[in-house]
Amino acid sequence: MNSRTLESSNPFSKGFMPKTLNELADHVGGTVLGDGKVVISGIAGIDEAREGEITFLSNPRYAKKIRETRASALIAAQEGEGFNRPVLLCKNPYLAYARIVRLFHEETHPTPGIDERAIIGKGTKIGKDCTISPFVFIGENTEIGDRVIIYPFVFIGNEVKIGDDALIHASSSIRERCIIGKRVIVHCGAVIGSDGFGFARDGKSYYKIPQVGIVQIDDDVEVGANVAIDRAALGRTWIKRGVKIDNLVHIAHNVVVGEDTVLVAQVGVSGSTEIGNNVSLAGQVGVIGHLRIGDNAMVGAKSGVAADVGAGKVVSGIPAYDHRDWLKTSMTLPKVSEMRKQLHRLLKEVEELKSKVKSGSKK
């Protein structure tokens, strides 16, 4: 078995240099249970893994699959029943898995250089070792840091700032004066700095309120595909360090999103709402405007947040309230029609009882 053979064992990913399990354990800071000399030449899901590959068990619901996998080794948090092959033990198997994937699958991007078919405006400065693809448009007086990679069909307006090592995928747009931090990843089709949705009533019609603020995105943020983040009316819409934004999320003008907060796909946040650090908004959540969501709060999928949420609170529902109460309500909802019938029967029976007791006491 050579690396060439191994490469073809997984048609979906690029080949890599094999490592021993001991080497992998060193890389992720774990320990080996069993034969550390086994050669690992790939990583795959528990169903798809083949001989020579390592797999992982981060979710206990897949434990029974351990016996069946063809993988040659396993990443796990602790020894378990039926582990009949070498194990890489580590505290956080999901993180170890991520590091091993990155070890094997180096990202490939176009060779650095500024393609002559890109358009770069007057006064714009491009840092070292950037990749500016053909069909890129960059406006005037913009500053691009070092090692920034910009894919085709990206529009960058005037006076934008983009930090070092940012990665801007195809067909995304970053409008004038927006600020993008270091190592920010912007996925295809994302729009940063579109006009906030602001109109003043002027008789029957609307008068457009100029949206003259910006979007500021701090370091290590990821912005999903076809996301839309509106520029502020005045001031800034602010996405702080480490925020992760999934696909098709809408963030309105003047919203603030705190550090390491996660916005899952199709979330919508209305204007001027402030979201704390380490908050999690699950898929399709909506938040109305001018609210505050405290640090570490969690909002369940599809919920509608219509009032402030305290730090550490877990809420669900439309409108959202305490998640445990919501769970109880959810289990009861399929019964409310039956409840109504029972209630109506009771109303009648109690009336009957009242008249009986009344007539009884009269006797």
Next chain:
Amino acid sequence: MNSRTLESSNPFSKGFMPKTLNELADHVGGTVLGDGKVVISGIAGIDEAREGEITFLSNPRYAKKIRETRASALIAAQEGEGFNRPVLLCKNPYLAYARIVRLFHEETHPTPGIDERAIIGKGTKIGKDCTISPFVFIGENTEIGDRVIIYPFVFIGNEVKIGDDALIHASSSIRERCIIGKRVIVHCGAVIGSDGFGFARDGKSYYKIPQVGIVQIDDDVEVGANVAIDRAALGRTWIKRGVKIDNLVHIAHNVVVGEDTVLVAQVGVSGSTEIGNNVSLAGQVGVIGHLRIGDNAMVGAKSGVAADVGAGKVVSGIPAYDHRDWLKTSMTLPKVSEMRKQLHRLLKEVEELKSKVKSGSKK
């Protein structure tokens, strides 16, 4: 009346060669009731149709409009009251309508050819009679089948495969290594192969899990405008033959969507969920991760699926449960506040009754 005149009768669509009703019946496999020699030179909705055009009745709620339409003929499943003009009878009038529209309105696309202002990477192979528009970017070692049409501003990464007769609309992106089947239609702004949303906690922050899998889209799939389909973490996100995806849908990494399944606009499907064949998810439905939805299941609009759904089941609600129970609950919900008041009154009355009965029995 000549075809030139007819052409101008509908400013919204292109002209076509007139046909007799008999010819149309032959084309769709139907029969004619009445004068089969009437000349039909267009097709339009029941309100908009003019003399010389054919219209259709697929929805019984519009039956009363039959008398008023100015159309010269009618497509219908069976003869009906008030049909005072020739009828093209066929089992599936909606399908017949679709075929007649296609007969009259041939799609127009740019003339085949590879525009010199397109960029095509090293090692990339383009099939016969393709249309590669100006401002198209195709990466390296990619394979494009025959008669593929690619509109401007389309980004196609390295090592992508696109099947014969695919139609890729403007500003869509297909990232590296993804596989697109034959006759697939990708609408404007769709993103195929964006990174899945995967992060491992690493202390306070997140560590990005490389998303090294692909998206595989099989034959005859349609992908709506501004859709986002994430590539797999490992392995593939898989959209099987005949799936129809409406606008602004989100499909997360490692999701599998079965054959002929329909995902209506703004649906979101979380990671690793497997959806069977002929499933229908109505508009704005959300599905959490790692679930299975069986063949022929249906999920009502705006529902949130939080548990497996068996084959053939119809569910609605957040979280989703049996659709008929949900309907009953829906009718009851506007009454729950009143129910609560009745319940509180009953609680008091029953307490009173209890004490009366107790005191009564003591006497």
Next chain:
Amino acid sequence: MNSRTLESSNPFSKGFMPKTLNELADHVGGTVLGDGKVVISGIAGIDEAREGEITFLSNPRYAKKIRETRASALIAAQEGEGFNRPVLLCKNPYLAYARIVRLFHEETHPTPGIDERAIIGKGTKIGKDCTISPFVFIGENTEIGDRVIIYPFVFIGNEVKIGDDALIHASSSIRERCIIGKRVIVHCGAVIGSDGFGFARDGKSYYKIPQVGIVQIDDDVEVGANVAIDRAALGRTWIKRGVKIDNLVHIAHNVVVGEDTVLVAQVGVSGSTEIGNNVSLAGQVGVIGHLRIGDNAMVGAKSGVAADVGAGKVVSGIPAYDHRDWLKTSMTLPKVSEMRKQLHRLLKEVEELKSKVKSGSKK
């Protein structure tokens, strides 16, 4: 303090020429309370405003901030407690604010001209003083009005019409034969004229119904980022004068949206639904197909409209019903689990009472 210094006081917006408060009052048609000669050189939110800037109070919940703001003047509807600085009084402070912002922040767009790196098809006519950016693709026989601004990566198909003073942002797509009115603004990534989602069952699979109609957008409409508006099956999808569409909204084929109606972010409207004038659909609302929503109706955030809504009605919920009833239901929902327990206790107690009363009456 000179205009240069002032410019730097707000890093997020462009500089402008200072005005006296009297001049601003003349501009917006208001009156001055206090010193009208104070020089105003900027406008900012109540928290961010600095000396020399004007701020505004449109929402009473921020009234207590009036004492703390560093702004040199205030826009307000009426005199209020704690106003210790000059005030620009006007009936509609939000509109006055909008006008003052526009006064100070003139929009900057590229200099008019047709860039030679744009592609313009045969028979296409471009009006006076248009800005056609590099990397723009315009098809054949299209008509572009005067002073239209088209940003890079915009795709415009054949036989499109675009009215005077339209503003088309980067990476948006306007497909063949669509009609765009005067002063329409299309934000980045918006798709106008994608195929409607129509398929006829043909045995197990689907047959695509050609979507040969158009989208017609009338004057003064704004279309948000990454919006998708489908072309009609036959006829037109019609967005009437003054409609404002927020980001990531989906509008299906043959929908009609009435004048001055507002569709907030992530709304979805299904096929053939007709929405009246001055309607408001709040964020993430979904509307099923073939409905009518009357003039001036309002639909609460996240609601699902499943039946016609009368003119002037306010509805919420999934499915939507009277908003006041929905509010009552919403306050009751967290209690339904407790209600069920109370109900079950009552059922038992009433049974006991019944038997006691029965046996009591037997004695």
